[in-house]
Amino acid sequence: MLISYNGNSIDRKDGENALDIVRDLDPELAKKALAARLDGELVQSLADPIHGDRTLEILTFDDDAGKKTLRHTASHVLAQAVLRLVPNAKLAIGPAIDNGFYYDFDVEEPFTPDFLQKVEKEMQKIIKKNDRLERFELPRGEAIEFCKQANQPYKVELIEDLPEGEVISFYKQGDFTDLCAGPHLPSTGKVKAFKLQSIAGAYWRGSEKNKMLQRIYGTAFFDKDELAAYLEKLEEAKKRDHRKLGRELDLFALMDEGPGFPFFFPKGMVLRNELEGYWRALHRQSGYLETRTPIMLNQHLWEESGHWDHYKENIYSTKIDDQIYCLKPMNCPGGILVYKRKAWSYRELPLRMGELGIVHRHELSGAMHGLMRVRCFTQDDAHLFITPEMIKDEVIGIHRMEDHMYNMFGFKYHVELSTRPENSMGTDEMWASATLGLKGALDELGVPYVVNEGDGAFYGPKIDYHLEDSIGRTWQCGTIQLDMNMPERFDLSYIGPDGEKHRPVMLHRTIYGSIERFIGILTEHFAGAFPLWLSPVQAKVMTITDRADQAATKLVSALEAAGIRVEADLRNEKIGFKIREAQMEKVPYMFILGDKEAESGEASVRSRKEGDLGTMGVDAIVQKLVDEILTKSI
């Protein structure tokens, strides 16, 4: 038997007590583990015998692995409780996930919110009873028989799909036994603080071809305060929801009349225009040219590109003069036509063409989410036409732009590499070399990434950049897609130094991804308090009495002359009221003028973040704001 401990393999006798093994390996750790266990803090049951090639892990209550174990045990308690209330429920799977756990059930009657409360009560009883979780293993045949006896067809299916030779283990707690690899807490009583959060439908094994099961989501922590703090944090995060802030700050909204087609109001347009303006500046510096292609093109083009075959369900189309026209779901065919308009020399490559292209995609109604997933959005697209030798350098160049853009807003991001999907076109060799090209660039940059098998575009593999929203959901924004198929399909070429035609490689890429989604993420990230350069209203000048109106108007003119977006608040209201309104509108700077300031020609400066900053002269104020706008500080 092999046990891995701190990465070393050590021979041990089968069935040996885990604690003894630890004691031999590391007496100090064993002492700590034992003490922790006496305090009820040790997560994994050290009394469990170690069988087979399992890794021995010592888990304490304060690490992520410990929480994961706790939540996994909580999901077993959940399943036990549901089975008590609905004895003929069929169990599917119940894993721990980030921040919680879930369990899927096949039941005749869908769960209701009331039912959740009953389940919670039942779970309390199980926890109070503090049954030990005991592990046992069965040979494949017996394990299948066991689950058949228990009338658990999904478990039977799971076992049948386990590879030969895999250890098949179960965990038993009181009257409940579940197929499970573990590990688990020693007993149900260790689940001290939990909460069931929501009910959802979920397809068995994640495929819409399968039956929809009922899923219960919950979370669990080792102590009640931690749970309360987490739930509080979720509540706080809801206040940052871009859909709420978009309405409150009068930026954008979705209306019933246009599901998935967002409206941008004047203040939201300021945000968009600033983002697009910066995008243009960055691309000019980086050697990109800008194009614009039509949002509607005939069906023939989409057949030629393969979109009609691979993406038909999502394409809006209309018939005019006996021809079908499609609202473009992607910009690439337009970009290709721009390329094809003339002959290119190798000397002109790499050719980098950007386009802020409006695309329409008929997303499933249930998939829409504020600005994050819509049916009409603007991609900050670009198409690069390059030679195969340029792949690595160009991908590295794009990555640097992505990294720069996210860093300037203080975003955390993670990178995924998505490989060939089932419904794809092109040869194996094309896919292999394209995937290798992207991988090579990431590896050279030393960028960590996860591989997302089968999630690429139908024409090529891709690198995706994912950003987090306020409650930790991640959304794909930037993408780099390597495409050797479209150039083939459209017979693209450039003339090489040898005077012969050669096939270029195409890179499709975005940085914001979609301006709409990016604005959603930005709004949540800053909780609506955008950096000065992006703020729809950058400053408000407000008076204490109408005796300061003239001085205020002068300051407003000076700020306007410097290109600053400023509003005057000369209303007959108390200054506290005006400040309150400006704070709620998240205006970065407030300039307050009363009799003193009207006299001295200065203004009292208040920052949204730091409050009262004292008095400054008009020139100093203008300079301060202009500097902050130019540096785009966050």
Next chain:
RNA sequence: GCCAAUGUAGCUCAGCUGGCAGAGCAGCGGUUUCGUAAACCGCAGGUCAAGGGUUCGAGUCCCUUCAUUGGCUCCA
């Protein structure tokens, strides 16, 4: 598209087992000229998402559709 929940004034919400549609904020009118997050008084504002049904009577019960929310699937 699928599972579940929700839809009442511009916004946030109340409206019990069916019996005259309400509040706060915002808006409008007036009073108040005030020093760093809410002055006071008044007025107006609704086909209760849409359509159908049950009933003497429907915001409330039933059905259909639309939209939204949380998930699943899909994806920028």
